[in-house]
Amino acid sequence: MKPPTGFPGWVVANLRMFIRDRGTVVWAILFPIVFMGLLGLGFGRADPVAFDIGVDDEDGTTWSHALWTTFANESLPFDVANFTDRDTGVTAVKDGTLDVLVIVPTGFGAFMDNQTSPAGDRNVTLALVVYWGFDEQGSGQVALQTVQEVSDGFFRAATNNPPMLIVAPQAVSAQSLGYIDFLAPGILSMAIMQSGVYGLALFIVSSREKRILKRLHATPAGAAYILTGRIVPALLISLVQTALLLSLAVFAFGVHIVGNIGILLVATLFGAIVFISLGFLVSSVSKSVDAAENLTGLVTFPMFFLGGVFIPIERLPEAVQVLAYMMPLTYFSDALREVMIRGAGFAEIAVDLGVLAVFAAVVFALAVKLFRWE
């Protein structure tokens, strides 16, 4: 007896069904493209409303702390991050995360004590080294000027004397990052999630409801044959989505992919497998197509908003961050973003991929355990 040779045919048939189903094409391909298009046009590379500034406090006195507090004052257009060492800060300026990095040198406190005491020497100055990102957007330059103004204001308020704090600018050639650069990997991760979860869940549940699964069960092909034949085309669709969305991002919105495309595709497959497994689990616990649709919405919606697609996780309230870190999309969007805009290699996204792999394994095992033919 010859072994059954129909597996490739079954894969092709599933691919055909994907393509013939308008819903899939719209949701998997068109929707994310339109989404990225609209958001890309809306947010594009507009001037930032706030500057990201980093402070490296090498002094650690009440005075240096007072300066840092001044920068963080909410009336100023600054988002302030604390850096404990200079190198990390400079890297952040280079990759575009920070517009400027202010180094508060050792001796700052002593200098300010001197300036505020009646016997102080009025002729010495102190240099604040400020690394600023030099890019085509010019936001680093604007931020640099603002830093000078704020530090002048700080000095005047403290001493009532003309400012003796000199900003010493150090230009760092930096990438220009706009919202679209942040958004592109986010949308890609979202598209992979949507098509993965919906693609498998609705197929299995509707086939079960219509008793097609039972009919398939009556053939010698086992569950692995049937399901793999559906998963392979789902992965292919994910790769097509990736290619289309990345092309749109690169050619229409000038997103610069820093990282290696191969690594990006591998990360994409990790995500696709996680969400296909999640779709499988949804199908295993849903009794009807309606139930599956609701559950799919319930699973994907929170991730849609909290999974780092539109809003960086760090900007979420802390309690919500805890929630976000329980979601696979958070790790997936982070991995894609790290590769795309920071040029991360496998080592840097190993934690993300590890979490995704564990998630996929657990979810898949659970889905297999709960799988029913009818």
Next chain:
Amino acid sequence: MVDIVTVRDLRKSYGDLRAVDGISFTVKKGEIFGLVGPNGAGKTTTWEILEGLRRAESGDIHVAGIDVRQHRRKLRELIGVQLQATAMFERLTARETLEVFGGMYRQNLPPDRLLKLVNLEEKADDWTEKLSGGQKQRLAVALALVNDPEIVFLDEPTTGLDPQARRSLWDVMAELRTMGKTVMLTTHYMEEAERLCDRVGVMDHGKILALDRPGQLIRDFEQRDAVEFGANGDASAFGTLPGVEEMNVEDGRVTLYTRQLEKTLAGVFELARARGMNVEDFRVRNASLEDVFLHLTGRRIRE
């Protein structure tokens, strides 16, 4: 001829419900074997156990020489299955459907040959969602033949079809007989069983009440003539007329079974005149499998 299916004391319960309550039968190679009975009689459960889709609670079941409890995958290579009320992949064509299912078996028949057999050649390239109910059922039967099986299980293949579509499927099943296939058929159309089956089991409440050739079942029933008419008013007096051995009244329609037709007929008209009742739509006919079923189970099968 060899027994290709043997079932001994098959039992299956769902909770308190005894879906199949100790049935036994054998089927010979090349036979068309039928089970008739109402919904819930246990026909589908029986077929699904024989197909290896459900596990029996107890019983000794061999299909095509295979113990269905032991080698389910091997069994599936050798049988063809049409399930009750199953759908198709809507967005595959009839031919693609046959190709995909054929690919799941070690041996298979060319889709075009199967489409010709069930008279669907013209619909080969239409998506299955475009097929009519009868065409879908014929495709389902073609699917049951895709691996050129020795035994074909058909579970109510004609239920819900219009008479023309039903006849067209009967032609297909007759063709299966000439191909030498063993066909296992369930139906609740007595006419279908009478026409197609070599042997029929009458099933109700999980038990097989009678099992024989349709003609023999009717002969065993003995009460050869059935007198049928519609009557207004209280019909119970008709039951005591001379020659009447059994009476059934349903929806104002009276059926009398008799072996003394002349006496019974005379009695019906006399009684009707005496009571001033109208007798309508009067019919005398030979007893059919329908009547046997009614006799055995005390009710008609309703569609």
